[in-house]
Amino acid sequence: MSQTITLTAADGHTLSAYSAGPADAPRALVVVQEIFGVNHHIRTVADAFGAEGYRVIAPALFDRAERDVELAYDQAGVQKGLKLRAAIPPEDTLLDIVAAARALGLEPAHTGIIGYCWGGTLAWQAACRTDSFGAAVGWYGAGIAAKRTLVPHCPVELHFGETDGSIPLSDIAAIRAAHPDLPIYIYPDAGHGFGCSERASFNAPAAELAQTRSLAFFDRRL
Numbered sequence: 001m002s003q004t005i006t007l008t009a010a011d012g013h014t015l016s017a018y019s020a021g022p023a024d025a026p027r028a029l030v031v032v033q034e035i036f037g038v039n040h041h042i043r044t045v046a047d048a049f050g051a052e053g054y055r056v057i058a059p060a061l062f063d064r065a066e067r068d069v070e071l072a073y074d075q076a077g078v079q080k081g082l083k084l085r086a087a088i089p090p091e092d093t094l095l096d097i098v099a100a101a102r103a104l105g106l107e108p109a110h111t112g113i114i115g116y117c118w119g120g121t122l123a124w125q126a127a128c129r130t131d132s133f134g135a136a137v138g139w140y141g142a143g144i145a146a147k148r149t150l151v152p153h154c155p156v157e158l159h160f161g162e163t164d165g166s167i168p169l170s171d172i173a174a175i176r177a178a179h180p181d182l183p184i185y186i187y188p189d190a191g192h193g194f195g196c197s198e199r200a201s202f203n204a205p206a207a208e209l210a211q212t213r214s215l216a217f218f219d220r221r222l
Contacts, residue, residue, distance in 0.1 A: 002047060007059060007103050009095040015063035017100055018043050021050025027222045028104035028111045030097060030126075030133075031058040032119030034196070035081030037069035041198050045116070052215060054112075059100040061122075064088045073199045085118060093122060094129060101132040108154075109134040112218050115141065116195060120158075127152040135221035137214045140164055140192050145171035148178040157183045157217045159210045161190030161203070185213060 002020045009015065018038050021028075031046045033039075038060045046056045062069040065087040071077035101111050112135040115123035120141025127136035128150035136152065138144060139159045145167070156179075160172050169186075176184055187194060187206035194203040195210060 007099040009099040017059040020046040021055045025055040028055040030100045030113040032115030034117035036071040039070040057100040142166045148175045161194045164192040
């Protein structure tokens with residue numbers, strides 16, 4: 001059942017979150033938003049994982065700066081999303097992600113995290129800077145290369161688009177050099193946001209393959 005719930009982070013901050021999937025699921029996922037908020041697309045993503053048998057929580061990470069944010073996939077949405085992201089200290093965002101993981105109610109070994117865009121970077125940081133997850137997947141996280149020296153505490157899988165204007169192939173090569181055993185997939189003719197059907201950059205074959213791989217990864221690891 002899908003619903004909006006309230007989470008409380010370790011510092012006392014309360015935030016809303018979208019919850020989906022069976023409450024008694026044996027495996028769980030935190031779905032981490034793009035810079036556009038917990039919008040229709042992210043709720044659809046959460047519902048899809050819920051239909052696969054996961055209990056899912058997508059925390060509203062912008063709540064520390066502004067509540068009920070759902071931005072459009074246009075330049076105005078991008079600019080506001082970037083402004084909101086910059087207003088929140090990264091360590092506070094991680095507190096909110098950990099709160100979502102705890103609310104799922106399972107041990108870290110059975111709790112995964114997957115993120116998109118900004119969320120892809122956050123999934124990487126959560127895998128490296130917390131012990132809350134048994135597996136992590138990042139889709140087109142532009143900030144991962146800058147944090148490639150971090151060491152993950154759980155298995156990680158990454159997905160990138162070959163023609164992503166915000167993530168050059170040299171960044172992906174740098175991540176591979178830092179973590180040669182990490183599974184990294186590059187999708188031909190796929191740009192930034194290729195997994196979102198509400199964006200002009202949507203690439204259906206790449207999105208379907210990346211989703212299949214992500215599900216298989218979690219199936220093996222959680």
